[in-house]
Amino acid sequence: MKKRHLLFTFCSFLFALQAYGQSDLSTYCQQIDEAIAHSQDYVAAHEKKIGEARRALTLENTPKGKYQQNFRLYELYKPFVSDSAMFFLRQCILLADGMGDKSSAVRCRSLMAIRCSNIGMYDEALNILDSINAQHIDTLSLGTYYEAYNNVYSELAYYTRLDNMHEFYNAKSKYYEQLMLATLPPTSESCFLRREQRAQAEGKLDEALRINDEWMKTVEVGSHPYALVALYRYIEYKLRGDSVQMIHWLVESVLADLRNAAMDQGSMWELANELMLNGDIDKASSYISFTSDCANRYGSRQRNWQIAPLLATIAKNYKAQSERNTAQLWVALVVISILMLWLLGVLLFLHRRNKQLASARNALKESNDELATANKQLADQTHELSILNSQLSVLNSQLSESNRVKEEYIGRFMSLCSQYIDKLDNYRKMVNKKMKNKELEELFLISKSTELKDKELEELFLNFDSVFLHLFPNFVNDFNALLQPELRVQSKEDNRLTTEIRIFALIRLGIEDSSKIAEFLHYSVNTIYNYRARIKNGAIGNREQFERQIKTL
Numbered sequence: 386m387k388k389r390h391l392l393f394t395f396c397s398f399l400f401a402l403q404a405y406g407q408s409d410l411s412t413y414c415q416q417i418d419e420a421i422a423h424s425q426d427y428v429a430a431h432e433k434k435i436g437e438a439r440r441a442l443t444l445e446n447t448p449k450g451k452y453q454q455n456f457r458l459y460e461l462y463k464p465f466v467s468d469s470a471m472f473f474l475r476q477c478i479l480l481a482d483g484m485g486d487k488s489s490a491v492r493c494r495s496l497m498a499i500r501c502s503n504i505g506m507y508d509e510a511l512n513i514l515d516s517i518n519a520q521h522i523d524t525l526s527l528g529t530y531y532e533a534y535n536n537v538y539s540e541l542a543y544y545t546r547l548d549n550m551h552e553f554y555n556a557k558s559k560y561y562e563q564l565m566l567a568t569l570p571p572t573s574e575s576c577f578l579r580r581e582q583r584a585q586a587e588g589k590l591d592e593a594l595r596i597n598d599e600w601m602k603t604v605e606v607g608s609h610p611y612a613l614v615a616l617y618r619y620i621e622y623k624l625r626g627d628s629v630q631m632i633h634w635l636v637e638s639v640l641a642d643l644r645n646a647a648m649d650q651g652s653m654w655e656l657a658n659e660l661m662l663n664g665d666i667d668k669a670s671s672y673i674s675f676t677s678d679c680a681n682r683y684g685s686r687q688r689n690w691q692i693a694p695l696l697a698t699i700a701k702n703y704k705a706q707s708e709r710n711t712a713q714l715w716v717a718l719v720v721i722s723i724l725m726l727w728l729l730g731v732l733l734f735l736h737r738r739n740k741q742l743a744s745a746r747n748a749l750k751e752s753n754d755e756l757a758t759a760n761k762q763l764a765d766q767t768h769e770l771s772i773l774n775s776q777l778s779v780l781n782s783q784l785s786e787s788n789r790v791k792e793e794y795i796g797r798f799m800s801l802c803s804q805y806i807d808k809l810d811n812y813r814k815m816v817n818k819k820m821k822n823k824e825l826e827e828l829f830l831i832s833k834s835t836e837l838k839d840k841e842l843e844e845l846f847l848n849f850d851s852v853f854l855h856l857f858p859n860f861v862n863d864f865n866a867l868l869q870p871e872l873r874v875q876s877k878e879d880n881r882l883t884t885e886i887r888i889f890a891l892i893r894l895g896i897e898d899s900s901k902i903a904e905f906l907h908y909s910v911n912t913i914y915n916y917r918a919r920i921k922n923g924a925i926g927n928r929e930q931f932e933r934q935i936k937t938l
Contacts, residue, residue, distance in 0.1 A: 410660065413636045414668060417656070420643040421675060431646035435461050452480040452489065459496075464609055464647040467683050471500050487521035495526065495533040502537035510537040528569035535561035535579075572603055574610060581617055585624065594621050612641035616652050632659070648683035650676050667826075714825065717832055718816055725809050732806065812837075842907060850882045853890050860893065861886060863938045867931065872923030884908075888916050889935050897932070 420427075438461060442454040455476040462470035474497050481490035494513050501510035514533055522530055535558055542554035562579055569576050577600035584593035597618050604610040615638035622630040638652035653676040661669035819828045854860070864886060865873040874885050882890060884906065891902050899913045906913070917932075924931040 410632065410663065410665070413632065414660075417636065417639055417643070417672070420640055424643055424646075424675075427644055427646040431461070431465060435465075448480050448484045452477055452484070452486075455480065456493075463500075464645070464649050465683070466648065467500065467504055471497065474500065488523045488526045491517055491522050491526040492529045495529040498533040499536050502533075502540050505540075507537055507541055524568070528565055528573075528575075531561045531565035531568055532575050535565050572599075574600075574603075574613070577603070578613075578617070581621075585620065590621065590624055594618075597621055607641055607644060609641065609645040609647055612638045612645065612647065612652065615641060616655075619652070619655075635659070648679040650679055653679075714816070714820060714828055714832070718813070718820070721809065721813050721816070725806065725813070728806050728809065808841075846887070847881070849887070849890075851880060853882070853894075854880055857890075857893065857938065860890065860938055864889060864935065867925060867934055868920070868923050869925055872920075874920075885916055885920055888913060889920065889932075892932055892935050893938060895936075 435458065438454060438458050442451065442458065445451045445454050455473045459470050459473040459477060462473060474493055477493045478490055478497065481487075481493055494517055498510040498513040501507070501513065510533070514530070514537070517530065538554045538558035538561060542551050542558055545551050545554060562583075566576055566579060577596060581593050581596045581600065584590075584596060597614065600614050601611075601618070604614050615634045619631055619634035619638060622634060635652055635656055639650075639656055641647075642650045642652060654673055657669045657672040657676065660672065816828065819825075861874075861876070861882070865875075868874070874883050876883050876886070887906065888902055891905065896902060896905070899910050899917065903910045903913045921928040921931045926934070
């Protein structure tokens with residue numbers, strides 16, 4: 386019955402995913418990864434208990450004592466190694482027969498039938514049950530006997546492909562389930578399990594959760610029985626569409642299995658499927674591989690049959706993801722190559738423009754020399770000519786300052802372009818190297834990161850601030866002098882400009898269009914407009930003349 390519901394939940398995860406959305410499983414995965422990292426410690430602790438029980442068995446001299454120790458070893462091996470559990474259960478049967486304890490013999494044979502049906506040995510399970518003499522069944526063993534029949538027929542009903550046989554097995558299963566519930570104590574694990582399954586099947590979710598609450602009170606938190614209760618509590622919340630509680634109880638079940646060294650794990654592969662549906666193929670593959678190894682150690686054919694389809698799906702998705710990543714890397718490589726060619730063209734263009742500017746500077750210098758001579762000749766002219774000459778001198782000074790600013794910025798821009806080409810080339814080499822080494826996952830993570838852009842943008846602003854303050858060392862003080870005291874702007878770091886000052890620094894350099902300023906500073910046009918309006922509103926004088934005054938600083 387448990388396997389049937391596990392398969393049901395596997396198929397219905399697609400519906401749970403819609404309710405769960407994009408919840409972050411990273412915190413839960415960290416806990417599970419830590420538990421997996423210590424799994425050998427948990428296994429060693431469980432094996433230590435088994436070793437102690439084996440030593441206790443060797444010290445027993447009475448058949449009854451040997452029976453009790455063999456049964457204890459059966460319970461220790463039941464979630465750990467199936468073959469060993471069945472071996473010690475057979476020893477219990479032999480000892481019970483030898484003592485003439487017919488009740489214990491029936492109970493152990495019934496438990497053996499349950500073990501066989503749980504690992505797919507249905508004929509063996511029925512043969513064992515059919516071999517039990519009805520006269521030897523008493524009240525103490527009757528409930529387990531009915532449970533064994535219910536278990537094997539429910540498994541046969543679930544896995545048969547013949548409609549008529551399904552109806553037959555299902556009827557048998559319900560018949561023995563009623564007998565079992567009427568015989569076993571109401572607080573037994575089997576009764577709680579069947580009652581909750583029945584309520585779920587009938588859509589009585591409130592009743593099913595109430596049964597689970599009662600069942601939860603009978604188990605110790607973190608124990609192996611707690612893992613089964615938590616798993617069915619997970620199913621309860623999944624049927625309700627409560628994704629937060631659903632995942633919480635699924636992880637509780639996984640952790641309880643791991644910490645109790647359980648090799649027969651139903652919750653781990655459920656979690657692996659959830660991770661796969663959320664796109665975390667690597668983590669899903671890691672978990673399903675782990676639970677597959679545990680299933681092999683346990684020796685359950687049924688569990689391996691359940692895991693196999695999920696392993697195939699994960700492998701298919703992993704291959705598809707790898708192909709997508711490879712295609713994206715090739716596209717990135719082509720784009721980078723195109724950008725390098727474009728930057729090379731820009732560099733050549735700037736080199737040619739620099740030569741033209743050098744010629745223009747020489748011509749301008751010659752013009753300035755001629756104007757200086759003319760100024761000397763016009764020194765004795767009228768007052769009007771003197772005023773004109775003064776104005777011309779001011780213009781010449783501004784032109785020289787403009788040339789100096791251009792030379793400084795062009796030189797710095799050429800240097801930055803050269804450095805950026807080197808960085809792009811290094812990045813290309815790194816991409817090429819990692820593609821050769823097939824380090825696609827690492828390269829994919831690098832390509833997703835915006836760290837490179839943020840670092841380069843910060844370096845751009847740092848260079849801009851340094852050069853601008855070098856050219857206009859008194860700009861910040863002069864800028865604040867135009868503002869009301871409470872609205873003056875001060876930088877938190879030396880040789881750095883704030884965003885507000887940087888905007889008006891660009892205006893001082895002749896860049897007045899808000900869209901161009903926004904493009905340079907990587908802000909929206911509305912943000913730039915708001916900054917400009919707020920600063921102008923704080924001007925001491927006429928706010929309409931504020932930007933004109935900035936250009937004269």
